[in-house]
Amino acid sequence: MARCLVIDDDALFRKMSHDVLSSRGHEVIEAxxxxxxxxxxxxxxxxVVLLDLVLPDISGYEVLSDLVRTGQSHRxxxxxxxxxxxxxxxxxxxxxxDYLPKPFSEEMLHMSVERVMRRLDLEKxxxxxxxxxxxxxxxxxxxxxxxxxxxxxxxxxxxxxxxxGMACRxxxxxxxxxxxxxxxSDELVFQASVGPVAEKLAGRRLARGxxxxxxxxxxxxxxxxxxxxxxxxxxxxxxxxxGAGTRNxxxxxxxxxxxVIGVLEIINRxxxxxxxxxxxxxxxxxxxxxxxxxxNFFALRDLQRSRSELLDWSRRLERTVEERTxxxxxxxxxxxxxxHELEKSRNAIQQAQGMMLEQEKMAxxxxxxxxxxxxxxxxxxxxxxxxxxxxxxxxxxRRLAGVAMHAANRIAKASPDVLNRLFEEMGRIVQEEHLRExxxxxxxxxxxxGHGITRIAAIVEQLRYFAEDGKSSDxxxxxxxxxxxSRLLDLTRGTRRREFATDFSHxxxxxxxxxxxxxxxxxxxxxxxxxxxxxxxxxxxGAHAGxxxxxxxxxxxxxxxxxxxxxxxxxxxxxxxxFPGALGLSAAQGLARSMGAALTASxxxxxxxxxxxxxxxxxxxxxxxxxxxx
Amino acid sequence: MEQKEKKFKVLxxxxxxxxxxxxxxxxxxxxxxxxxxxxxxxxxxxxxxxDIDLIVSDHLMPAMxxxxxLKMVKGLYPSVLRVIxxxxxxxxxxxxxxxxxxxxxxxxxxxxxxxxxxxLKNIFDFIDLRRENQxxxxxxKKQQNFIQRLESEHPGILDVKxxxxxxxxxxxxxx
Numbered sequence: 001m002a003r004c005l006v007i008d009d010d011a012l013f014r015k016m017s018h019d020v021l022s023s024r025g026h027e028v029i030e031a032x033x034x035x036x037x038x039x040x041x042x043x044x045x046x047x048v049v050l051l052d053l054v055l056p057d058i059s060g061y062e063v064l065s066d067l068v069r070t071g072q073s074h075r076x077x078x079x080x081x082x083x084x085x086x087x088x089x090x091x092x093x094x095x096x097x098d099y100l101p102k103p104f105s106e107e108m109l110h111m112s113v114e115r116v117m118r119r120l121d122l123e124k125x126x127x128x129x130x131x132x133x134x135x136x137x138x139x140x141x142x143x144x145x146x147x148x149x150x151x152x153x154x155x156x157x158x159x160x161x162x163x164x165g166m167a168c169r170x171x172x173x174x175x176x177x178x179x180x181x182x183x184x185s186d187e188l189v190f191q192a193s194v195g196p197v198a199e200k201l202a203g204r205r206l207a208r209g210x211x212x213x214x215x216x217x218x219x220x221x222x223x224x225x226x227x228x229x230x231x232x233x234x235x236x237x238x239x240x241x242x243g244a245g246t247r248n249x250x251x252x253x254x255x256x257x258x259x260v261i262g263v264l265e266i267i268n269r270x271x272x273x274x275x276x277x278x279x280x281x282x283x284x285x286x287x288x289x290x291x292x293x294x295x296n297f298f299a300l301r302d303l304q305r306s307r308s309e310l311l312d313w314s315r316r317l318e319r320t321v322e323e324r325t326x327x328x329x330x331x332x333x334x335x336x337x338x339x340h341e342l343e344k345s346r347n348a349i350q351q352a353q354g355m356m357l358e359q360e361k362m363a364x365x366x367x368x369x370x371x372x373x374x375x376x377x378x379x380x381x382x383x384x385x386x387x388x389x390x391x392x393x394x395x396x397x398r399r400l401a402g403v404a405m406h407a408a409n410r411i412a413k414a415s416p417d418v419l420n421r422l423f424e425e426m427g428r429i430v431q432e433e434h435l436r437e438x439x440x441x442x443x444x445x446x447x448x449x450g451h452g453i454t455r456i457a458a459i460v461e462q463l464r465y466f467a468e469d470g471k472s473s474d475x476x477x478x479x480x481x482x483x484x485x486s487r488l489l490d491l492t493r494g495t496r497r498r499e500f501a502t503d504f505s506h507x508x509x510x511x512x513x514x515x516x517x518x519x520x521x522x523x524x525x526x527x528x529x530x531x532x533x534x535x536x537x538x539x540x541x542g543a544h545a546g547x548x549x550x551x552x553x554x555x556x557x558x559x560x561x562x563x564x565x566x567x568x569x570x571x572x573x574x575x576x577x578x579f580p581g582a583l584g585l586s587a588a589q590g591l592a593r594s595m596g597a598a599l600t601a602s603x604x605x606x607x608x609x610x611x612x613x614x615x616x617x618x619x620x621x622x623x624x625x626x627x628x629x630x
Numbered sequence: 631m632e633q634k635e636k637k638f639k640v641l642x643x644x645x646x647x648x649x650x651x652x653x654x655x656x657x658x659x660x661x662x663x664x665x666x667x668x669x670x671x672x673x674x675x676x677x678x679x680x681d682i683d684l685i686v687s688d689h690l691m692p693a694m695x696x697x698x699x700l701k702m703v704k705g706l707y708p709s710v711l712r713v714i715x716x717x718x719x720x721x722x723x724x725x726x727x728x729x730x731x732x733x734x735x736x737x738x739x740x741x742x743x744x745x746x747x748x749x750l751k752n753i754f755d756f757i758d759l760r761r762e763n764q765x766x767x768x769x770x771k772k773q774q775n776f777i778q779r780l781e782s783e784h785p786g787i788l789d790v791k792x793x794x795x796x797x798x799x800x801x802x803x804x805x
Binding site: 370373374375376377378379380381382383384385386388389434437441444445448451452 | 646648649651652653655656658659690716717718720738739740741742743
């Protein structure tokens with residue numbers, strides 16, 4: 001139904017219009033002059049105006065112009081009895097909604113009113129649509145900007161502030177704040193603010209339960225308060241501190257992955273004095289966008305932090321690796337120095353050991369040489385002495401021979417006196433020179449000299465034999481151990497302190513390189529001969545499957561069970577005292593190993609030291625046992 | 631004089647008869663009495679019988695080495711001088727022999743006959759000197775005893791008074 005204003009000076013026409021329009025349920029207002037009509041229009045705001053062009057005070061054209069100015073001319077239906085095409089076109093061009101010439105039927109009036117009403121309705125609807133379209137476009141622009149912010153590279157606060165500014169524009173509000181929940185202190189922190197007191201709010205904290213923001217967070221739902229003073233959930237202290245005047249306020253939770261991480265506050269609607277349900281919907285849109293921004297930012301920040309942490313770690317790791325590498329390199333260097341020193345020491349020790357072994361070898365050789373010297377010096381002594389006596393004998397005999405030859409030459413011519421004197425002379429010489437004894441002594445003297453020279457020759461022969469064998473002695477050959485042993489015992493007799501008792505009832509040919517074997521036997525003799533003892537050292541030959549052995553047993557040398565394995569240490573010294581010849585024993589073991597023989601120590605029931613030399617048997621049957629000694 | 635008529639007695643000890651024979655030959659004209667033993671045991675028998683002045687011993691002998699033997703002789707007959715004659719020219723042995731005072735001289739084989747004779751001569755000169763020294767010392771002692779006895783019987787008898795010119799002053803009271 002419409003409200004209709006009839007402006008006409010004809011009372012009858014007004015009555016008739018009133019009746020017709022009322023019959024259809026319309027409300028009718030009447031005015032008899034133009035001025036009264038305009039007044040009624042502004043007061044009553046009618047939907048439709050019936051306007052007569054001929055009026056007593058101002059013309060209908062003037063009224064129409066007035067309504068055109070306020071944009072209401074399309075509500076006007078021009079009614080006139082003075083119909084002309086010209087006036088009709090003029091009024092319609094002016095903006096009148098319809099033109100209805102008098103007289104008109106009831107039906108024509110209804111149709112005209114309906115037409116105007118329909119147009120008004122269309123206009124109104126078009127206007128609403130256009131308005132919402134404009135809002136939508138604005139919203140879209142805002143959301144687009146928010147979305148663009150999400151991916152921008154500016155700082156969080158800057159972006160939040162910018163987003164908040166947009167949200168405020170979107171919400172047509174004066175101020176806004178974004179509060180984030182600090183989980184560690186359980187406080188809400190003003191992360192970003194826009195509006196008149198934004199600077200005073202920055203960084204402010206709200207303890208749990210303080211103000212509307214906390215209510216919103218705890219209940220996880222938007223809240224709107226249009227009369228803060230009357231609402232107990234609102235905390236006025238912030239306003240008191242900042243000097244802000246909150247007239248109305250709207251809060252929405254910011255939810256990221258089902259968790260409320262903060263609250264969005266929008267304060268003081270600009271174009272109205274309250275927030276309505278529609279605003280609640282809109283703030284949810286904004287808070288969702290804000291959540292996306294915050295989440296995105298956090299994700300990015302986490303990512304950046306992780307990345308920088310990773311980089312940091314990587315750098316730290318690199319540094320650690322570098323340090324470790326350096327340390328390792330230094331350790332390696334130090335190790336190398338130590339190893340070098342150790343090697344040097346080892347070489348020195350080996351050299352010293354080698355020298356001592358060499359000296360020990362020389363000592364063994366020295367024993368042999370001293371033995372030889374003694375064996376040679378004794379016969380040499382008496383041969384030399386006998387020689388000088390022989391010279392004296394010869395001199396005496398020559399003196400006698402001189403006189404005898406003189407006498408022999410003269411025996412025919414000389415007088416008996418002269419001859420007698422010569423004989424007397426000879427007799428005196430025999431007396432003086434003890435020639436009788438000398439002649440008696442000549443045979444034993446020459447005998448003994450010959451004996452001595454033979455002995456020396458024999459020793460030299462033995463030495464020559466040693467020397468000869470030295471050349472080819474490194475090849476194994478069959479060796480008669482008894483012969484070797486007795487030869488060495490002969491040669492060293494002069495220098496030994498100990499006696500040796502040999503038992504070669506077993507004939508034991510062994511197969512060994514002769515020179516090395518001799519060195520071993522010499523070292524063993526040297527070892528046993530170095531110690532003192534009344535009882536002789538026994539040497540017994542024996543044979544086992546595939547091998548022959550020489551067993552030395554020294555009843556004077558006692559050894560403990562714990563010392564036994566150390567007998568072959570080059571510098572072994574038992575607690576009991578010195579152990580001369582240990583180096584020689586050690587060298588002998590090394591030599592034995594080098595030729596596939598074994599030198600082992602044992603201890604008999606009385607604790608006496610036994611040394612066994614085990615050698616490969618030199619059986620005739622062995623195909624390799626070729627060599628007889630040459 | 632009594633000492634010169636007495637011949638010095640030398641005992642040689644060696645396990646080798648050839649060595650003893652050679653020594654006997656080369657020293658046959660020397661004015662000493664020689665005794666020969668083929669080992670320590672035989673030598674000790676001779677020492678019991680004879681007043682030996684000098685022993686010349688080999689070192690390396692089967693039963694007992696020369697140094698030990700000479701040590702033993704030193705214990706039994708301290709006045710007998712001891713000499714080693716060995717073919718085993720061991721410096722260690724020589725040092726030991728001389729340091730331990732067992733031997734007077736250390737000779738090596740082969741020996742030089744002239745050297746040996748000079749050594750014997752030196753040793754007997756030494757013995758002569760020692761003996762003479764001993765006799766002189768005994769004489770001095772005897773005279774000292776005599777003087778002491780004289781002094782105790784006639785006190786002041788040994789004091790000799792002299793005047794400024796050094797002339798002996800006789801005590802008139804004693805005359």
